[in-house]
Ligand code: SF4
Ligand code: SF4
């Protein structure tokens with residue numbers, strides 16, 4: 001089979017002696033036997049660490065669990081600084097977790113967590129920070145300051161944590177460049193290897209925001225054309 005890899009934004013084609021393999025095995029084969037300078041990220045090799053995410057034919061995947069086909073085109077994640085070939089710097093996107101204050105802000109005194117309490121946000125807790133959803137989000141194309149899906153999912157994870165006393169701090173921090181900037185397109189949900197529905201989490205955060213008196217700023221500034229006629 002043949003695959004093409006974006007190497008510092010130049011397309012380079014490689015022939016591989018496989019009929020079927022994962023992308024990560026193919027990348028290691030190229031590195032070990034064809035070109036040791038090929039650069040990419042990996043760690044666990046088993047879909048757990050989130051390090052190996054890239055795009056194949058424009059869609060985000062984990063290289064260690066994705067089976068490639070002849071003709072595939074492999075590129076780095078979008079909206080991250082390119083370090084080399086398929087390796088990107090994830091620091092800037094990770095900083096958005098701080099913007100969203102997505103942690104336990106004020107733990108309740110003597111709060112305990114029950115098995116039922118764990119279930120409330122068990123799915124959101126499965127995030128492996130692979131950044132696939134971030135790369136798939138079209139809003140970041142036009143607004144690089146958008147907090148993005150994984151940090152908003154984590155914000156939802158913490159406002160639903162039964163130990164959190166101060167969920168309002170989290171809600172306050174995601175109003176600007178946050179939940180109201182999302183177009184609810186669902187691209188983030190479609191690419192998540194953990195089955196996390198960030199679009200739904202954002203809708204739930206909108207609902208929680210309404211309980212704290214917030215509303216969609218785009219809606220309030222809309223002109224419905226009733227001005228002159230009534
Ligand atoms: S649903 Fe929202 S956060 Fe998810 S990809 Fe679309 S715009 Fe981005
Ligand atoms: S929400 Fe899913 S796609 Fe986004 S970083 Fe977490 S695991 Fe990856």
Ligand code: FES
Nearest residue numbers: 043045049050064
């Ligand atoms: S190498 Fe860890 S998820 Fe792929």
